[in-house]
Amino acid sequence: MAVIRDMIPAFDLFQPTSIEDAIDLLDQYGDDSWVFAGGMDSFDWMKDRIKRPTAVVDLGNIPELKGITSSDDGLEIGAMTTLTEVASNSDVTSRFGLLSQAAGLVATPQIRNQGTLGGNLSQDTRCWYYRAGWPCYRAGGNICYASAPLAMNREHCIFGADRCVAVNPSDTATALIALDAKMVVHSSKGEREVDAEDYFIGPGIDITRMTVLETGDILTTIRIPGTWAGAQFYFEKVEDRKSWDFALVSVASALVVNNGRIERARIAVNGVAPYPMRLDAVEAAVTGKPQNEETAEAAGDIAIRGASPLRHNDYKLPLMKNLVRRALREQAP
Amino acid sequence: MATIGQDIAPPDLVAKVTGRAKFAEDFRAEGMVFAKLLLSPMPHARVRRVDASEALAMPGVLGILRAEEVPQVDAPREACLTDEPLYEGEPVLAIAAVDETTAADAIDRIKVDFEPLPFVLDPLESLRPNGPDARIGGNYFFRPRGSDIAEFRSHKWTDADFAAAGEGQMPMGEPRTEWSVGDLDAGFDQADLVLDETIVHQTLSHHPMEPRSCMAYWQNGKLYIHPSTQSTARTAVGIARSMDLDPDDVVLIGPYCGGGFGSKISGSPTMLIPAVMSRKIGRPVMMRINRYEETYIGRSRPGFQARVKIGFRNDGRVTALDLYIVEDGGAYGSGDFNTAGTVASLSYQPLAMRLRGVSLYTNTPPRSAQRGPGGAQIVGMLEPIIDKAARQLGIDRVAIRELNAPDNNGWLGPQQGRLTSAYVREALAMGKEIFGWEEKSRLSGQRNGTKAIGVGVGLSPFVGGSTGYDGLVVIRPDGKLYVHQGIGNLGTHSMADTARAAADVLGLPWDRVEVVWGDTSKHLPWSSNQSGSQTIHAHTRANHAAGIDARRKLQQIAALDWGGSPGDYVVGGGRVYHRSNRNQGMTFGRAARRAIQLRGKFSGYEMDDDLNAMTVASVQALAGQGLIGAAKDNYGREGSTWTFVVGFALVELDVETGQVDIKEYTAVADCGTVIHPRSLAAQIHGGGVQGFGIARSQRWVYDPQWGVAFAKRFYTARPPGILDVPLEMKWGAVGIPDPQTPVGAKGIGEPPVGAGSAAITSAIADALGGQCLCRTPLTLDVILAALEGREQPYGPLETHV
Amino acid sequence: MEFLRRAANPWNQDVWIGISWDLMWAAVIGGLAFLVLHAVIAWRTPKAESTAVAETGDPAIPDRILRHSAASRAFHWLMSVTMFVLLITAFFPLVGIRFAWVTIHWIAGIGLILTIVYHVVYATMKQDLWSMWIGAKELKEGTQEVVGFLKRSPPATSSKPGKYPIDHKLYHNTTAVITLAAIATGVLMMVRVDTPFWARNPYLLSDQMWGIVYVVHGLSGVALIATIMAHIYFAVRPEKWWITLSMINGFIGKKEYLAHHDPKRWVVTPGPGARGGGAAPPKVTGGAAQSPKAVPQDKQSDRLT
Ligand SMILES: Cc1cc2nc3c(=O)[nH]c(=O)nc-3n(C[C@H](O)[C@H](O)[C@H](O)COP(=O)(O)OP(=O)(O)OC[C@H]3O[C@@H](n4cnc5c(N)ncnc54)[C@H](O)[C@@H]3O)c2cc1C
């Protein structure tokens, strides 16, 4: 059968108004269903007729999934809250500026108006081999085209490859890992809470998914504890252009510094592995160290230990190293 | 007050900004249905069998169009559908259905058995002794002048040719084209410094905002067609020729075009599909092209691999320039390397020069002219090399350009052709002033934290005008001047701005001028293509001529009615009157009525016999509707018309990430008389931004194993976004009229691209301390690898990355 | 049920990418069905009269006969460990028990290869390579046995095998072929994944060839599920315990030897110290008497003509 792209085939659209109804629909349609948030990733798949759900379940009419509320000492953000709101909400900007920075750097204002935090975290990779509809591992096939000897893999990973060498594209993911957020997932089996870091899975575990979400699961809430509120934050995203682009490498860090000494640190990078990568070794190495150039230098070196570049992405090593250094340097207030 | 030099909004503006403007896909006709294309999944294949039975049995599916049903063309030209696709994405067949969804679903159900054939993406690969050829039979088309031979042949280099090139250098075997001027060896002998560089320039899709959608239907044997095209008159004629129709039987209506950049000059092959499909199924057919398809069929600028050796005297004078270009001609062949060589000769006026080149077919989408074809590529590549020499010789970088630049006595190309005018030094001086070169160049290399400052300058010449077209104006009884324009409206405003030549000749304020355009049923004159920066030159001349013709007729009518000789009468403010008595005269409205009564040449019943047949038909159709001015541009010209743009840029390069931030950009044009300042600024800046994309981010990527394209979405192809454009961009124009054209204006569409690209490649090299990476795009990975002293991400000759 | 997983390659050509995982369930179900059927038939079949042969045996035959040397046992158990690891890593993720399996899988694969290489070398040098050969007569006997089993008639006692009964040989050889297929394809497949040995190159073979490789690997994989299920089943059947035990301690008793083997086909001669249950194994040879060729004693087969 011939291939045709960029033309959405028909599907049934459901717009439930409660989480329960949404879950019922997902259970009813199983693998033929599709959770639809802002559509900025979803539409791409549908337009290219690669993913062909028959039942699209739009979460846009479920009030509980929207908005930002304070809880205990932290925040709860509904998965359907737009990136624009996450970037501009005063609770977020004042206490968890790391997240608002990250959200504010996603794509463009139009995409941020439409794209949601939940969708941004749950989005699929942008590996162009995979997104061309080729039968690669991630698509259920038995090959990785992107790691072939002559493949175009400038955007691909330097860590965590397991047959698949794609990277996670989300900008908000690293920020939430650095903030030690929890993801709340609902399904017909009930509710579970997953650490931000564990929300993302590598290809070794399941090569066809980016997150723990399975059919019938809905990410409902992102909980940010107060632990890192007001810490010293750093977010930087390096991209080819200043808008529209996914990160080649991004870094998010939260540091608690006292008298020039790093007391606590959480740091994560994206664009280097099939999942946003928390840098435990760097965290361990800098904790208790003075925040200075020497610490930053060392951290950069530790960060890229064990990286294995592909043919065209060796540059990600110095890039990641330098970004990690920057994240640990003292920031101008 | 003269309209020339004023900022006057063009007449299509309101419709555009309010969304009322109708572009190709906005047209509707009774009973209209939709077509969709089936594209080749392989870079080179033969269709063995098509089974469309399931598709055709679907309710709502109306028909299929196969390659054998569309107008046939001779090799190597491109038909609108093919059974031997030559690149991935080439249209193979079309399906029509009552709606687009059904048409797409029908494509889904067609079984095509493709036989894969050998393919090649990189011309250098095709040049290898046993390298693959893009076509069955060869990698270039051999059709010597004055012979019957017309066939594909294989051009190969020897192993020795490849072995002779040093590490990372481009090998140089037998060229297909070669020309030289002066004594090259003597030139290099005189040189105190010789640079030898290998260059890679990417291929670039055109990416116009509006894809080449088209709607067509037939009525009483006439084809009504709404394509997305740069030109109007020329496209209609082209369609008539392709469809084997009388030009009168083609009505082309397309008043708006969302950009073309050279990819829709006289339409595109695929616009015939709805026309043929409509004839076949008897329904109006709309074929909307989506972004995905547009990247395949939407043309591209040929990229190249090149080697350049330049000799400099101690004072910076270029003594010899030896350029060898291997160009990627795409699936249907085309090369702009000759223009690249010509532009290089013009920019640096070398004492001796040689151009060698070979453009080969590859199994990648068709190439065509793209805004500054050849020129934009070569200046972006050569300017940083000139900088490198300046730096080594200790000369100011603007000074070295001033030294080598042409003036009115400059020459270009193998024939050492002459110029109508060149005010490059004036442009450089003005640019230095506006940009503040003296202070800015002192910042070069300075560090601000991790950011290194780079300052760049680029000189970009491009051809700026053609001659010999017709102008056609009508003064109607309503007293207004109707300027009929056969050129198109691709957003450059020239369809309106060139009309000013007639308005000013007739002394008419702009509010009494109506521009008639975009619809061949409205009787348009024979015109230039809306391309090649020709129109402002060609059609200020043609409209000037038509205005003069109308003015002469006004004077004659006045003399007939009021006595005296025509020369006693002046024209202005909507009246023709006696020079010594303002009351002795008449309004344009009255003159128009008189012209209608007088018939003959006054109202188009007679006309000059040098007019083109198309103009003749239009004048005949308009005859009796008013006073008609119709004339051919017979102003003559010696030499060719060239425009020059110089760009200046200041960038900040982050040495830890390789990111480049363009902070300031200034460009100054020598484009003769300024007709419309705001529009000129838009061209200078818009072209500059396009150049930024070439230099910094825009990609064209192929998987070498499958020959399949990846950068076919905006977000993967990466043209610049608005945040990549500096907040403040300045511009200027020298404003010295070209002496060989009545209005003095030279074209401006194209040279700004090269200026933008070259200013950035030059500034990046400057920020890197003078290191020329000699490839585009200069993405941050390439830059960072250089900064960190790591291996470059791509081989020195690697292309389509 | 689908048999293959297929996909459109980048040129939209239909290619095989592997077997359908339905076949995994088919193998499991098929294996289970066999076991149940066998168990039921075996249960409903009258027991054969216990033949009192033990006493009639040659007094030279030792009381404990070494069936599997320490090296063979080590091989067996090592191989089974790698095999289990391979099966677990291959199939657990498919049934939803997810972990990063590929690296463990190919390392176990290499383990398997090493044990097999060892086994083959050992078998050629030290053991009787022909002891696994299946002759025509044996095949006939085997068929009769199966038919008999299905008819639920008591096991024929007319002829007894040599060292390895026909079902063992059949099992061994089938498994060997399947395993070798898995190995051959598995080694090729390592080119597709990250290993320290070579750069990944998915284009080493054509898409079509790779399709075949994946299908063969998959088929051998699921076939192994069934064969190993059967293997374990027989190992735990009470009447086969003596064999299972011999894979643990190496020996069978004289009684089992005489009951289940044809001493002409599996000639056992006491080795030095055998009677005393010493460490050195008794000499075990093939049916030298019937051997058509003059093969060296310790390399002769129990091939029957
Ligand atoms: C041109 C372009 C550039 C972009 N650049 C960037 C960038 O620089 N950085 C970046 O981070 N992102 C970028 N994006 C992605 C974009 O920002 C969106 O955030 C993201 O694609 C998806 O968000 P969405 O709300 O539109 O979700 P959708 O597209 O509707 O959903 C995305 C995926 O998540 C699933 N999903 C969504 N919500 C839930 C939920 N609550 N529970 C379970 N599953 C869910 C969907 O099923 C789907 O698979 C870009 C997108 C485009 C088109």
Ligand code: HEM
């Ligand atoms: C003998 C027992 C074995 C079994 C049951 C087995 C089973 C499997 C199965 C079911 C798969 C998944 C195939 C697919 O996705 O289509 C697989 C993959 C694989 N096997 Fe094995 N295998 C065995 C032996 C081996 C050996 C000996 C090797 C190598 C030395 C090997 C190397 C691999 C590799 C590298 C893959 C991954 C290929 C890929 O995902 O592209 N296997 N195996």
